[in-house]
Amino acid sequence: MKLVQCTYQARSRLGLLTDGDKAVKLLSEETLPTSTVQLLELGTPAHVRELLRAAESSAPTVPLAEVQLRAPVTRPDKVLCICMNYVDLCAEQNQPVPTEPVVFNKFPSCIVGPADDIVLPSATSQLDCEVELAVVIGQRCRAVSREQAADYIFGYTVAHDVSARDWQLHRNGGQWLLGKAMDTFCPLGPSLVTADALEPHALALACRVNGATRQNSTTRQLVFDCHQVVAHISQCLTLLPGDVILTGTPPGVGVFMKPPQFLQRGDVVEGEIEGIGTIRNRVV
Structure with a gap:
């Protein structure tokens, strides 16, 4: 299933993409919440999938053109990121492959939708793009093993880790936060694909700027896969339903x-x- 948050007739709704992603089944406002985080708080990922299947059967279908897609997750408790997590990226930069995941963060306020604008701040002259696979947590997760981690993942979405390289690499005392967490620096979407419908570790991913390909790789190149990343972070932090983890970017x-x-x-x-x-965002 492909879960979306959208606006339909000026109201926030949850829906499921259908008909080759050309239409949306609008889920009942009477039986389900209208935000992904609230939906995920209703139970385990398996339970929430059951709720979605039950709601899908009676949901009205509208053309995709009649809704405005929003980020599939908004206002999570945390947005966490992994750096240097592609073998081919390490090779491009002539850097050693990390021996454990390297974690930094963005703020939930960075999140924008799959077609929203990215605002180029006047404070930076080095705006850069990074396509990433993002994990969305489905239930409270603390101190789990790699083998257990899959049970805590609700699904996956496309993320753009927008970065101000001057602030990331040369300013703010070497701390990455400001370079990674400016407004609009985390487009997500277009949907949240449930974990039962996707094998996350064999996916092609690409980033294009004005139609020209800059990044082109596969999640087979991940140093630490999605389950390892969730398990690692959960040793230090409690992950909550809706938390988003960007798993790193390939070279280019x-x-x-x-x-x-x-x-x-x-x-x-x-x-x-x-x-x-695909998410498409214009720089303004």
């Missing part, structure tokens, strides 16, 4: 091009992951 980002190429106003960035879909 602008800062390491020769010469570096940064995003400009008017650029259109597309992040695509096999089995999930």
